[in-house]
Amino acid sequence: MKTVQILDKKFALSINEQSIQKEVTRVAQEINRDLKDKEPIFVSVLNGSFMFTADLMRQITIPSKITFVKLASYEGVASTGVIKEVMGLSEDIQGRTVVIVEDIVDTGLTMQRLLETLGTRHPKEIHIATFFVKPDKLKVNLNIEYAAMKIPNDFIVGYGLDYDGYGRNLPEIYTLVE
Ligand code: IMP
Ligand code: MG
Numbered sequence: 732m733k734t735v736q737i738l739d740k741k742f743a744l745s746i747n748e749q750s751i752q753k754e755v756t757r758v759a760q761e762i763n764r765d766l767k768d769k770e771p772i773f774v775s776v777l778n779g780s781f782m783f784t785a786d787l788m789r790q791i792t793i794p795s796k797i798t799f800v801k802l803a804s805y806e807g808v809a810s811t812g813v814i815k816e817v818m819g820l821s822e823d824i825q826g827r828t829v830v831i832v833e834d835i836v837d838t839g840l841t842m843q844r845l846l847e848t849l850g851t852r853h854p855k856e857i858h859i860a861t862f863f864v865k866p867d868k869l870k871v872n873l874n875i876e877y878a879a880m881k882i883p884n885d886f887i888v889g890y891g892l893d894y895d896g897y898g899r900n901l902p903e904i905y906t907l908v909e
């Protein structure tokens with residue numbers, strides 16, 4: 732079994748490049764079909780989604796724009812946990828069809844916060860595209876229309892996802908070996 736060592740942890744290869752690319756193609760085809768006449772604006776959420784975004788956009792054939800945001804997290808004022816602020820949405824999304832492009836939806840709290848924030852800019856509609864979703868960990872009700880892969884609760888790295896900043900460059904997915 733192919734493994735990688737990242738800092739203090741060992742990870743084992745779990746999803747190869749070919750399987751990843753197959754699902755990227757499927758999602759791109761669905762978006763091309765569903766949003767054909769909508770001239771969507773893709774909003775890619777940095778850092779994690781850079782690789783999925785690049786692969787996805789190469790297969791988007793409909794007229795569209797792309798822009799990037801970054802989420803700044805800091806400790807919450809109360810015991811509510813981590814609060815995230817959306818930074819750098821330069822594009823005007825008013826009246827437009829927006830597609831959020833994420834690497835992974837885990838509890839869904841980040842996505843919920845993003846939907847609230849983008850919602851204040853009065854888009855016509857917001858769709859969600861994420862590479863991974865961990866359905867058993869979802870805490871909020873989200874309509875995830877475009878999900879490339881559903882995975883169990885394990886911690887993963889690669890394809891944009893990191894462990895303490897490392898591992899994002901791996902072209903395949905590795906799962907934490909407990
Ligand atoms: P959520 O708010 O719980 O949905 O968490 C979303 C964020 O947690 C993602 O954007 C990732 O940065 C991070 N995350 C969740 N699961 C993993 C994982 O398995 N590996 C690496 N990062 C993860
Ligand atoms: Mg992310």
